[in-house]
Amino acid sequence: MSVNETIASAVGTQEETIIPVKDPIEEGKRESIHVEEGKTVGKPFADDPKFKLRNVEVFYGQDRAIKDISLDIARNEVISFIGPSGCGKSTFLRCLNRMNDSIDICRIKGQLMLDDEDIYHSKKDVVELRARVGMVFQKPNPFPKSIYDNVAYGPRIHGLANRKSDLDDIVENSLRKAGLWDEAKDRLDAIATGMSGGQQQRLCIARAIAVSPEVILMDEPCSALDPIATARVEELIAEMSESYTIVIVTHSMQQAARVSHRTAYFHLGHLVEVNETNKVFTSPEHELTESYITGRFG
Amino acid sequence: MPTKKDDVYGDHISHKFNDELMALKSEFLEMGGLVESQVDRAITALVDNDGHLADEVRATDKKVDQMEIDIDEEATLIIARRQPTARDLRLVISVIKMVADLERVGDEAKKIAKFAIKLSEEGQAPRGYVEVRHIGTHVLSMLHDALDAFARLDSEQALRIMKEDKRVDEEYQAATRTLLTFMMEDTRNISRCMSVMWILRALERVGDHACNIAENVIFMVKGEDVRHTPVEEAEKVVGR
Numbered sequence: 001m002s003v004n005e006t007i008a009s010a011v012g013t014q015e016e017t018i019i020p021v022k023d024p025i026e027e028g029k030r031e032s033i034h035v036e037e038g039k040t041v042g043k044p045f046a047d048d049p050k051f052k053l054r055n056v057e058v059f060y061g062q063d064r065a066i067k068d069i070s071l072d073i074a075r076n077e078v079i080s081f082i083g084p085s086g087c088g089k090s091t092f093l094r095c096l097n098r099m100n101d102s103i104d105i106c107r108i109k110g111q112l113m114l115d116d117e118d119i120y121h122s123k124k125d126v127v128e129l130r131a132r133v134g135m136v137f138q139k140p141n142p143f144p145k146s147i148y149d150n151v152a153y154g155p156r157i158h159g160l161a162n163r164k165s166d167l168d169d170i171v172e173n174s175l176r177k178a179g180l181w182d183e184a185k186d187r188l189d190a191i192a193t194g195m196s197g198g199q200q201q202r203l204c205i206a207r208a209i210a211v212s213p214e215v216i217l218m219d220e221p222c223s224a225l226d227p228i229a230t231a232r233v234e235e236l237i238a239e240m241s242e243s244y245t246i247v248i249v250t251h252s253m254q255q256a257a258r259v260s261h262r263t264a265y266f267h268l269g270h271l272v273e274v275n276e277t278n279k280v281f282t283s284p285e286h287e288l289t290e291s292y293i294t295g296r297f298g
Numbered sequence: 299m300p301t302k303k304d305d306v307y308g309d310h311i312s313h314k315f316n317d318e319l320m321a322l323k324s325e326f327l328e329m330g331g332l333v334e335s336q337v338d339r340a341i342t343a344l345v346d347n348d349g350h351l352a353d354e355v356r357a358t359d360k361k362v363d364q365m366e367i368d369i370d371e372e373a374t375l376i377i378a379r380r381q382p383t384a385r386d387l388r389l390v391i392s393v394i395k396m397v398a399d400l401e402r403v404g405d406e407a408k409k410i411a412k413f414a415i416k417l418s419e420e421g422q423a424p425r426g427y428v429e430v431r432h433i434g435t436h437v438l439s440m441l442h443d444a445l446d447a448f449a450r451l452d453s454e455q456a457l458r459i460m461k462e463d464k465r466v467d468e469e470y471q472a473a474t475r476t477l478l479t480f481m482m483e484d485t486r487n488i489s490r491c492m493s494v495m496w497i498l499r500a501l502e503r504v505g506d507h508a509c510n511i512a513e514n515v516i517f518m519v520k521g522e523d524v525r526h527t528p529v530e531e532a533e534k535v536v537g538r
Contacts, residue, residue, distance in 0.1 A: 254381055257383075281384065282383070282384065282388065282521065283384060283385075283388070283520075283521025283522070289384075290384045290385060293383045294310065294382070294383050294384050294385065294386050295310045295311055295312060296310055
C-alpha cells in the first residue's frame with residue numbers, strides 16, 4: 001500500500017457511495033422557487049479567509065454535483081453545512097482535503113485555496129494537505145489497535161516525534177483536548193474498538209488532532225451518537241474553535257444552530273445561502289432556506 | 299378552508315406541527331376577540347351607568363387570565379417538542395409576548411369596569427364621558443386592526459397602527475386638559491374627574507398594547523425588531 005492509500009484508509013474513505021441527486025422541490029411541489037446558479041445570498045465571503053473557494057464545480061461522470069459555488073471559510077471559524085440529502089454538502093466538504101481523489105469518476109473545477117496555496121495544484125502533496133486538514137467521519141472508525149496506537153499512528157507516519165516520551169506527550173495532549181484523557185489514561189493499551197460509540201468518536205477526534213492540523217472537517221460527527229455523547233462532542237467543538245478552523249456537515253439543524261458561527265445552506269448542488277447562524281435560524285434570507293429549516297421539505 | 303396566508307404555517311411535512319401552530323394562532327385570536335369585547339363592554343358600562351354589565355366585565359377577566367396561561371403553555375410545548383425555527387419561531391415567540399399585552403388590556407378593561415361601578419354609585423352628571431367615548435372608539439379600532447393584521451400577517455396595516463399611537467397620545471393630552479378645566483371650574487368635580495382621568499389613562503394604555511402587538515406582527519412578517527425604533531425606521535423595514 002502506498003503512503004497515500006494508507007492515509008486515505010486511515011481516515012476512512014472507502015465506505016462511501018454516491019447518492020443519486022433527487023429534486024426535493026419537485027417532490028414537495030415547490031417548483032416555483034428558483035435558485036439562480038452561482039448566486040448565494042447572505043455573507044459567503046470573509047476578510048481573512050483560511051479557505052478561499054471560487055467557482056467550484058464537482059462532476060461525478062456526467063452529473064454535476066456541485067454547481068458554481070464560491071465561499072470563504074474564515075480562520076478559527078466554525079461553519080456548518082446543512083441541506084437535504086444529496087444536496088452536495090458532503091461532496092463539497094470532501095473537496096477541502098481532496099478526499100474525492102479516490103473516486104475515479106470525480107472531477108473538480110474551480111479555484112480552491114488554503115492560505116493562498118492551490119489545494120488542487122498538480123505538485124501539491126496530498127499527505128501534507130491531509131495532515132493540515134484533518135477529518136472526522138459519521139461513524140467512529142478507530143483502527144483495531146490500542147487506544148494509544150490509534151492516536152500515535154499519525155504522528156508516527158508523519159515523523160512528528162523522535163522519542164517515545166515526545167510521542168507520549170502528543171498522545172496525552174490529544175486525548176486531553178478531545179476530552180478523553182480521564183476515561184482512557186488507565187487503559188491506553190486496551191483495544192479501541194472496545195470503547196463506547198461516543199468514546200470512539202472522541203478518539204477519532206483525538207487522532208485527527210494528533211498531527212496538529214489547522215482545519216478539522218467533520219462529516220456528521222454525531223449522527224451515530226446518543227444525546228450525551230453528542231453534547232460532549234459539541235462541547236469539544238466549541239473548545240477546539242479557539243485553535244482550529246472547523247467545517248461541520250450535519251443533518252441536525254439544532255446542532256448547526258448550537259455549534260456554528262456561520263451556516264451554509266446547500267440545495268441540489270447550489271450554495272443557496274450563507275449567513276450568521278443566528279440569522280439563518282431566526283430570519284433566513286432565502287425562501288428555500290426557510291422552507292428547509294422549518295421542516296417544510298427535506 | 300385555510301386561506302393563502304394560513305398556508306404560511308400550514309405546509310410542514312408534519313401535519314401535527316401544522317395543527318399545533320394553527321391552534322396557537324386561532325386561540326390567540328379568540329383571546330383577542332374576548333379582550334376586545336371586554337374593553338368595549340367596560341366603556342358601555344361606564345357611559346350607560348350599567349353597574350351590572352361592569353360586574354360581568356370584572357368576572358370575565360378570570361377567563362382572560364386563564365387563556366393567557368393556556369396559550370403560554372401551548373407555546374412552551376411547541377418549543378419543547380418542535381424546536382421551531384425562522385417564521386415558525388417568530389410566530390411562537392411573538393404570541394408569547396402578545397398574549398401578555400392582551401392580558402394587560404384585559405386588566406385595563408377590568409379597571410375601567412371598577413371605576414364604572416364607583417361612578418355609577420356616586421351618580422352625578424357625567425363629565426368627560428365624551429372624551430372617554432372618543433378615545434375608547436379609537437383604541438378599540440386600533441386593537442381590532444392589530445389583531446386583524448396578525449391574522450392576515452399584514453405588516454403594512456401594523457405600521458398604520460404604530461402611526462396611530464401618536465394620535466391617541468395627542469387625544470389623551472387634550473382630554474386631560476379638558477378635565478383639568480372642569481376641576482378648576484368647581485373643586486367638587488375633582489374626585490370624579492380623577493376617576494375619569496384614570497379611565498382615560500387605561501384607554502391610552504390599551505392603545506400602547508395595540509401598538510406593541512403591531513410591532514410584533516412586523517417582527518413576525520419581516521424578521522426585524524422594530525420596538526424602540528422611530529416610526530420612520532419601521533417604515534423602511536416594512537417597505538423591504
